[in-house]
Amino acid sequence: MAQVIRMYETGAPQVLRLEQAEVGMPGPGQVRITQDAIGVNFVDTMVRNGSYPVPLPTVPGFEGAGTVTHVGPGVSGLAAGNRVAYFFASGAYASERLMDADSLIQLPDDICTFTAATFLAKGFTAWMALRALHRLEPGQTAIVTGASGSVGSILSRWAKALGATVIGIAGSRDKLAKVRAGAHHALYAGDIALGDAIRAEAPDGVDVLFDLVGQATSDQVAQAVRAGGDIVAIGAASGLPLTVPAGLAQRGIQIKRGGTPQFVNGTSIDAASAELFSLIRSGAFRDIDAVHFELADAVLAHQSIEQRTLGGIPLLVPNSARC
Incomplete structure (x- = not known):
């Protein structure tokens, strides 16, 4: 069973509920991933408070990184054990999830999943x-x-x-x-x-x-x-x-x-990724901190964003893995 954060109504951070869910096996064109880190973005708070409308109930979040565990029919270029990340696919607040393989970016060996979840969408x-x-x-x-x-x-x-x-x-x-x-x-x-x-x-x-x-x-x-x-x-x-x-x-x-x-997609994502990863390797962002919250503490993460008390970029961490 996977842990997921689901919301049935919009409002204060307390509408975010921790639940258990069956993930299932990937269908055609999909993979199943175990997530190491989930990026928390300002748009997540807009989804939660209703200023960015989405159908309800929903699992919020758009960004994460982890490891492929199962590959569905028709998927090429990805295999179990590959480390991957994504930056705009709804349903991120989960310890495991199914993903369209085309939505994933395979990570270079020297880019940690935590680093990817910290910098991908914002970068x-x-x-x-x-x-x-x-x-x-x-x-x-x-x-x-x-x-x-x-x-x-x-x-x-x-x-x-x-x-x-x-x-x-x-x-x-x-x-x-x-x-x-x-x-x-x-x-x-x-x-x-x-x-x-x-x-x-x-x-x-x-x-x-x-x-x-x-x-x-x-x-x-x-x-x-x-x-x-x-x-x-x-x-x-x-x-x-x-x-x-x-x-x-x-x-x-x-x-x-x-x-x-609109601007980072199939025609430009390779160029954007290469430049972002190069800057990460150069140390340009080495003084930017990440703040880790357990997935179960998504409410606290959203409260910290609204209260502007964060000392770095927030991540939700579903598992015990570390870079």
Whole structure:
């Protein structure tokens, strides 16, 4: 029997229920996997509270990594014992599960399943922002709002590795040190002189704003984008997406949006994976911590996200395996 977290209604974290479930054997095109680690993403909280509607009941979660135990008919290229990961397949909060083989990425020998579950979805989101929505070039200057969050911390370090100057913005002063670790400059979003602080670092304006916050992003930040620059709006941690400040269109500033599966898919996933795994090997993310919760403690993980008390990227751990 597998452990699963299921929800029958939307609401507070307490709607997440621990249950036992039969997994069964894989059908055509499927494999069965035992999961070592499950990535917890902000969208999981949106599924839980109903702001990202899905049919109920449901097993939440979209990201995980583990080992293939059984292979169904018609599957090629995968065998029992292969270590695999996935980044956008619903039903992740489970110790074992069935998966479409086409949804899986086979992991290189030197990429741990825990590392994959920590960085895959968030890293692919960063890749989408940096490669598909705005191709960041060496010498450019970028603002990252929400730079202390999971995606923001990865994106900031990736942008630095690409040779850009990174201005990270934190939602609270106590997160400035965390932002500073991944950016060249760390600023506080609530500073009444935030616009002046940005201009001091980028007097000609920034080439791109990576907005991971949404409605709380101030006009001061958006107006810091130079004429002809881009705003990449891929986050809504504060609620609604970023609204378009007056005058941006007249200055030739484009707002670009997108979802990770739209840009990281069969035609681009090899390139995205190769670049992400290369950065992991280089140590670019070595100072980003993961916080482990038992699968049975999914409620606590969601509470920690909402209370903003996490010290790293959250993982649910169903089994005793470790990298």
